[in-house]
Structure formats: structure tokens, C-alpha cells
Amino acid sequence: MKKTRSITRLITIFMVLLIFLAVTSLGYLLISEKYSRFHQELTSFQEEFTARQKTELQSQVNQTIEYIDHRLSQIESLARKKLKQRVEESLQIATAICQKYQPHSDTEIKQLIKTTLGAIRFDNDGTGYYYIMNDKGVFQLNPNLPEIEGLSLSDLNNRDNPHLLDRFQEITSGSGAGFNTYQFHKPGQPRGSKSKKITFIKRFEPYNWYFGTGTYLDSLEETIQKQINNYLNIHRFGSNNQNYVFVIKLLEINGGNDFGIMYANANRPDLIGKHISDNTPDATGKLYRREFLKGLREHGQCFVSYWYKKIGDNPQPQLKTSFFKLYKKANLIVAAGAYHPDMDAVISVYQSKLEKNISRDVRNIILILFLTFFSLLLIIRFMSKKIRQEFQVFTNFFTQAARQDRKIDPYELSLKEFQNLATTVNQMISQRQQVEQSLRDSEGKFKTLANTSPTAIFIHQHETFVYANPAGCRISGYPLNELLQMKFWELVHPDIREQVKLAGQRRESGQKIPARYEMKILTKHGELKWLDFSAATIEFKGKPAIMGSVIDITDSKQTEQALLAEKERLAVTLSSIGDGVMATDISGKITLMNHAAKQITGWISDSALDQNLEVVLSVTSKNENESPIDLLHPLEDTNQHNYRQEQISILSRDGKEKIIAASTAPIGGQDSKTIGSIIVIRDITEKVHLRKEMETNQKLESIGLLAGGIAHDFNNLLTAVYGNISLAKMFPDNQEKVSHYLEKTEQSLSQAQGLTQQLLTFARGGSPVKQLVAIGPLLHEV
The missing domain is CATH 3.30.450.20 (PAS domain)
Known part of the structure; x- marks a missing residue:
């Protein structure tokens, strides 16, 4: 097996030698005797350059201020126009809902309007939304803070918004539309935090509501800030467009650790949004920020020179002169600067001084470069030969791996790094094989699922x-x-x-x-x-x-459509029924009332919904122990499907006493359990009163018949007594003794006869009509 070598070690050694030769040679030729004189001449030139650049810097700053002023005035006008347009759109949506769902109740339409508008979001960050208030300033909808729905603007009055309700009342009492500015919670911010907001509201006539929306001024400020940054990134100036304008948001004109926030900076975008301190020195230790703050306090503008990093690859600070101006309207510091070395005059200054030594320097540089090139050539040749062999192994491997799943043998390589690379490649091939198999499995599952789904x-x-x-x-x-x-x-x-x-x-x-x-x-x-x-x-x-x-x-x-049609037919049926129909849940709360039930109970609007049955059917003391809730007790028995309770005396909501007849039936759920009840009521007040009058008349008629019979019998007795007294007066044995008593008796009989006449009058229903008749026929009948 070949001896393993480290390619990293070889390259490190060769690069160290190369860097040493390059740095030593170039440093000796370029740095000696030129460094100190270079900086002296450069500083002098930069001071002259500053004077020539002041006019251009002032022009750039003034142009930027004009642009900022234009955008500030333009964006608020556009924001107000956009808010007004969005509110008009919400009014059109609500009007369309009212027209489309006109047969529905106001409660349902209001809820549909709130649901529709509450789901709408706009603006780029999604902080735009609609809210609704009534004419009293009570929130009907606020998707940003649902917990304030039902609260009035007076509940939100605080030190941040002391005149919130007053401004709302000015709008409602005027044209019904207007703008307002106040502090309010912004979506996405922590609870309790508030941002300045401009809003527009307008009256919605059908329900006397006020629709509104708004935008947060910090969002407008962010938009302006982005536009300013884009403007400054585009409008650079100077040589190679390396000079730029930057803007600071002023927090404290007297300075401090957080005297401002970087608002826009083309050179240092990483500082945008961060606090800056006047205690930060430049590369020479100069506190230049304190200097320009002092100039702004005294004159509103000033020039300051300091050392700062330049845009580009050179990280070293360079001398820079900047012009600072305070834009009081937006509390911004607008500044522009120029780097002294950018002038072409630097080249001409050095050109005359370097001409004497240029020939010698060029010869020396060529000699050093030739030696360096020759050394690198030998090194590269050696490295190329070694690496070429290693790459040839990989080339052969990849050629075969393209046609078959072949792995490379690490022992065919001599360099350690290539052996590690071969191991990694083998792992990659194994993983690729697993992934390909997984893909084939997934594709098969998807095809099966798609074909059978x-x-x-x-x-x-x-x-x-x-x-x-x-x-x-x-x-x-x-x-x-x-x-x-x-x-x-x-x-x-x-x-x-x-x-x-x-x-x-x-x-x-x-x-x-x-x-x-x-x-x-x-x-x-x-x-x-x-x-x-x-x-x-x-x-x-x-x-x-x-x-x-x-x-x-x-x-x-x-x-679904058939169900909706059936629901409409049911609603029409309930409305046309003459009897009152009410539905309750299992706890006895009203869930539905038709028109007849509202007329009987006096609860004309939908305010009876969710009320207890005992409240709507308010009984009087005439019912003794009976209560409307007794209508629901029989429903606890699953075998009792109908219950009727006659003549419940109730007080309607307008205070009228009424007598009703009621019947109930259970409402069964899917599990056959009772989930509520249907109560049918009928106003029988007039019927009961007529029945009582008939009973009274029948009783009076019976008494009259009895009184007439008694009067006739009593009158017959009185006639006999009266006749006998008359005969006694005609033939008295002792006229002086009995005449007085007979007259008294006759007077009493006359009074009794009057009483009998009154009984006859009561029995006949009026005084008898007296007529003259011939006595002959009467005697004949007798």
C-alpha cells in the first residue's frame, strides 16, 4: 500500500513559502521610505478636497430634504384617501348583504355583516381591519381587540386619547363621516402597547352604525423610511458613486448614549434601526458626533471632518468630510460626506514623485515576480502530477458509477484527504440507493392511492x-x-x-x-x-x-338546497298560523317565537329569545299554584307526548291581563332524548268573558222564574185577603172598634201588593204594560 500523505500539509508548506517571498519582496520595494510621506501628502490633499466638495454636499443634503418633505406630505394624503376608499367598500359590502338577505331578521343580518367584515384583513403586514360602532360609540365589532366589543369609547378615554369620544360625537352630529387620530393597540404588538393611528369612520344608515378602519402612523413612517433608503441607495454621487447621504432620527439634540437612531445609511445598512451614541470616537479618537450636534444646536447645520470606513473591499478607515443639517419638521439629521482619496489629483501628485524611481522599481518587481513565478511553476507541476493521479481514480470511478452502482476503493488512493473523500462518496451512493428505493415505493403507493381514490x-x-x-x-x-x-x-x-x-x-x-x-x-x-x-x-x-x-x-x-327550501316553508307556515307557537330548550329558555306568539305575549321584537318561559308567560295571582313551567314537567315522562293546561291567566308585556290555553309537545334529538319543547298558546280571553256572561244570565233567568211563581201565588193570597177585608168593612158588627184596624190591614196589604208587583217586574225583566180591556170577556173566562 502506498504511503499516505496529507495534501493539507503539502499545500500549507508551499503557501507559507509563497506568501513569505511575496510579502518580503513587495514590502521592501513599496513600503520603505514611502509610507510616512504618503500619509502626509494624503492628509494635505484631503483637506483641500474637503473645501471643493462642500458645495456638492450641501446640494445633495438639500435635495434629500426636499424629497423627504415631499414624501411626508404625499403619503399622509394617500393614506387618508385609501382609508376613505376602504370604508366605502365596507359600506357597499354591508348594503349588498342587507339587500340579499332582506327576508332575514335584523339580528341575523347584523351578525352576517360583522362576520363578513371581521374576517377581512389588508395592508402588507395584515394590520388593517374593519371595526363597527353604534351611534353611542359602543363597539359592535373589533377583531383586533374582541374584548372591547360592547364597550363605549368613553371606556377607552385615557391620557393618550382624552378627546376620543368628543371627536366621535362631532362626526356623528355633523356629516356622519370624518377622520380621527389617537393611540390604539396594533396587531402583533404586546398587550398594553399602543401606536399612533389615523382612522376614518362613516355612518351606515340602515342600522345607524358607523363603519371605520385605520392605519398606524408607525407603518407610514416605516414606508417612508423604506422609500428614503431606496432613494439614497440609488442617488449616490462622487467617484464611482461611493459617496452617499445618510439620515439620523434625532431623539436628543443635546447628545447622549442614545441621542438618535440610524434612519437610513447606504454604507452601513446594519446600523439602521439601532441607537447611536455621541461617545463613539472615529479611528483617531475624535468624538465627531458631539461636534456636529453642537453645530446643529448653534447654527442648524455644520461641516465636520473625521475618519470612517469606505464602501468597498478596503476595510481601513479614510478621512471624510460630511455636511450635517437639521430637518426640524421630521426631527431628522440629514448628512452627506465625501472621502478625500477619491480625487484623481492624488494620482498626479504621486506621478511626478514616482517617475524617478519607477524604472528601478519595475526592474526589481519583474525580477522578483519572475523568481516567484518560476518557484510556483515547479510547485504546481509537482502538485499537479500527484493530484492528477488521484483525480484519475475518481474519474474512472464516476465513469463506471454512471452506468452501475459501483463504489470506490479507498486503498487505490495515496492521499489521506482523497481517501476520506472516497469514503464520503461511498456513503453518498448508499444513501442515493436508499432514496431511489424510497422514491419508487412512494410512487407506487401514490399511484395505487390515486387510482383507487x-x-x-x-x-x-x-x-x-x-x-x-x-x-x-x-x-x-x-x-x-x-x-x-x-x-x-x-x-x-x-x-x-x-x-x-x-x-x-x-x-x-x-x-x-x-x-x-x-x-x-x-x-x-x-x-x-x-x-x-x-x-x-x-x-x-x-x-x-x-x-x-x-x-x-x-x-x-x-x-342542502332542499333543506333550505323546507326551512323557508316552515318559517312561512309558522308565520301564517293563528295560534302562538314557541320553542324552548331543555332548560325552558325561549329559542323561537312566531308572530302570533309575539302578539299574545306582547314581546314584539326578538328580545324574548333566550328568556325563560316564566318571564315571557308572566302569570297572575289568579292561577293559584299554576306556573308556565308546569307545561314542561309532563315532558319528563317519555310516554307523555302532549299536555294541555286550560285558562292560564298571564300579564302581557304591555300590562294587559290575558287568558290563554296552552299545549306542549316534546322535541326529540337524534338519540331519542328530549332536547326541548314546542308550546302552542291561544288567546281565549274574550271566549271566557262571554261564557261567564252567559252563566250569569242563566242564573238570573232561573231566579226570575222563581220570583214570578212566588209573586203569582202571593198575589192570589193577597187578593183573597183583600176581598175579605173589603167585605168586612161593608158589614161590621162594631164599626167604631174594627174600622181602624181594617184600614191599617188594608194599607199593609197595599204595601205587600207593591212588593209583589216588584217581584213580577224582576221576573218579567221590566215593568208590566197596562192596557184597558173589556171586563166582560174576562168574567166570561172566569
């Missing part, structure tokens, strides 16, 4: 199908050869074809669109089918493609 699977690339499983052919009705020649949207129903086509193109181009949605297609035979469509972007044969799956949901869609 009832779900259609397809791959769409460059506007055509490139793969479809048997389920895709079965659902579409097209054979595979025809399907692979079609574009995806040719299957889509014409009503939504353009929309789906655009979505597919956007998805394939890498844009984000919903991964799953429902759609309808027309099969080859013209049959309409509903599909549950899911798709994602993949890479197929090295290019972007769309892989999707499709489930036929036509049957479930038809069932």
Missing part, C-alpha cells in the same frame, strides 16, 4: 392538465386522452369560468388565494355537478404547477 386528483401546468386519476375522468365524464388536452376552466360552469380562470392563473404565478372552495362544473354530457375543490402550488418537472383534489358534493348540495 374516489377523490379526483389532478396536476395542472401551463393552462393544461398534465395528470388526472380515474376519479377525475369519472366525475368530468371525459376520457383521459381528451382531459389531458383541456384547460382546467373549460370544465367550469360559464357563470364562474372567468373568475376560476383568473384564480388559477394567480395561483400558478405564486399569488396567495384560498386553498379550498366550492365550485360547479359541466360534465361532457352537460350535467351540472357541484365540487369541493382544494389546490396548492407544487413544482412539477422543475416548473410551477397546481396540484388539486376534487370531491363530488352534488348530492349533498341538492340536499
